[in-house]
Amino acid sequence: AETAGAVAAGGAVGAPGSACPLPVTFDLAAGWKPKAVAPPEGEQEKELFEALAVQGPVTTVCEIDAKPAGHIGFLRVYVNDDASATARATLEAFVAAETAPSGAVYREVRAGTLTATEVTYVTTVELLDRQKKSRALAVATPRGAVVLSLGGMDDAEHEAMLPAFELARSTLAPAPAEG
Structure with missing residues (x-):
């Protein structure tokens, strides 16, 4: 697996x-700030x-916002409650929903204590008329599929x-059940 260097941990998220x-659950890089995303109440807001x-x-x-650590981008966590979903199928559908994805390379990886599928690919930023690198990984859990996606302003x-x-x-590890 490629490594881009080490970063200090600054807490964890998921529990x-x-x-x-x-x-x-997984560790966060120092300075990165997590924030839950919840669906809004109003009909127009729901559509948006x-x-x-x-x-x-x-x-x-x-x-998980990288700005406090000096970067422009996010690590986003996506989930569904389909316990039968495979990591690979979830990730393929995730990438297919991107804007003009290309060059997707999938590989099976170890993600902490879990088996995951990871992908690197390129997307087109329409407003800026340029392409940028993207990376995501998916794991299947008894509570549904989870995708971690790294999004930055540019390469x-x-x-x-x-x-x-x-x-x-x-x-990455399975989170303890609530209660």
């Missing part, structure tokens, strides 16, 4: 009572939320944020 309770937060079979439930930000993605990947 019950954390900023974003999830089916998995679905347009922005739903990608293929999964929905954003947590955004330089993407590369600078890779250590945070790799920290999350290397520390």
